Each structure stands twice: as structure tokens, then as C-alpha cells.
Amino acid sequence: MKRSDWALLYALSARGYLGEALGGKRRVYRPEARPVQWDPIRRRNTMTKVLSLGGSIVAPEQPDVPFIKGFAAMARRWLAGDPVRRIIIVVGGGGPARAWQKAYRDSVDAPDADAQDWIGIMATRLNAQLVRSLFLELCPHDVVTDPTGVSVFGGRVLVASGWKPGF
Numbered sequence: 792m793k794r795s796d797w798a799l800l801y802a803l804s805a806r807g808y809l810g811e812a813l814g815g816k817r818r819v820y821r822p823e824a825r826p827v828q829w830d831p832i833r834r835r836n837t838m839t840k841v842l843s844l845g846g847s848i849v850a851p852e853q854p855d856v857p858f859i860k861g862f863a864a865m866a867r868r869w870l871a872g873d874p875v876r877r878i879i880i881v882v883g884g885g886g887p888a889r890a891w892q893k894a895y896r897d898s899v900d901a902p903d904a905d906a907q908d909w910i911g912i913m914a915t916r917l918n919a920q921l922v923r924s925l926f927l928e929l930c931p932h933d934v935v936t937d938p939t940g941v942s943v944f945g946g947r948v949l950v951a952s953g954w955k956p957g958f
Contacts, residue, residue: 852890891913895910
């Protein structure tokens with residue numbers, strides 16, 4: 792099994808959907824999980840999964856192209872399994888965030904915590920844009936940088952990045 796398969800399966804199993812991700816009919820029940828919801832705009836049921844895609848696996852030091860390709864292929868296979876499936880992918884900063892934050896800390900006498908957070912947030916936005924670019928036809932929206940501004944999820948994939956310090 793590929794590394795990307797494991798990442799998606801881990802994310803789905805943590806939310807109780809491992810059986811479904813593997814193509815089985817049995818789903819592990821978790822009381823807090825609500826996999827199917829009515830979408831009034833599309834007038835049908837939808838199943839939306841939220842995946843946290845850590846920046847350290849997207850770009851440990853630089854973008855991990857084999858992982859990114861494998862992850863996108865697996866996500867597409869999962870989406871193809873049912874037309875009501877949708878994914879929200881929240882992407883982290885990874886190696887670039889750490890490298891730029893270290894450069895900042897080494898360049899000033901008294902580093903500001905908020906400034907370091909903003910540097911990391913910008914790295915999450917760069918990684919999120921890369922991931923979004925893999926799903927252009929499925930992701931009509933720009934990368935979400937402020938979750939309070941999202942009113943409609945019109946595609947099958949939505950990609951989000953860091954928002955503001957402390958969140």
C-alpha cells in the first residue's frame with residue numbers, strides 16, 4: 792500500500808469510516824459522526840469528510856511529489872466511488888514553515904511569536920495552493936484562508952490553509 796493510501800486511510804479511520812474507504816459496506820459507528828447531510832442547494836444528500844493533511848508529509852523539506860500524486864489519485868478514487876462524496880482538505884506548513892520561521896528567529900534579537908505564526912501560516916497557504924491545483928476541476932473555489940467567509944461549498948473538493956495566529 793502506498794504512503795498516500797495510508798495517510799487517507801488513517802484520516803478516515805480516525806473518523807470511523809475505514810470500512811467505507813476500503814470499499815466495504817460496513818461502517819464503524821461513531822456517535823459524533825454524521826456522514827450524510829442534506830444539501831439544500833443541490834437538493835440531495837452529501838457526505839463530506841474533513842482531512843488534515845500535515846505539511847510535514849506534503850513538503851517535509853521540499854514538496855514530496857510521489858506522495859502528492861499518490862494522495863491525489865487515492866482521493867479521486869474515493870470521490871469516484873459515490874457522487875455525493877466531498878472532501879475538505881486542511882493543509883499544514885511542513886518543512887518550509889519551519890525553515891522560514893528559523894530564518895526569522897536567527898535574524899532578530901527578540902523574535903515575535905505572532906510574526907512567526909504568520910510566517911507559518913503563509914507556508915500553509917503555499918502548500919494548500921499546491922494541493923488545490925491537483926483538483927482544479929473538482930475545486931472551483933480558491934484556497935480557504937478564512938473559514939468564517941465560506942458560505943457555499945460548490946465543488947467536491949475544498950482546500951483550506953492556516954487562518955490566523957492561535958487557530
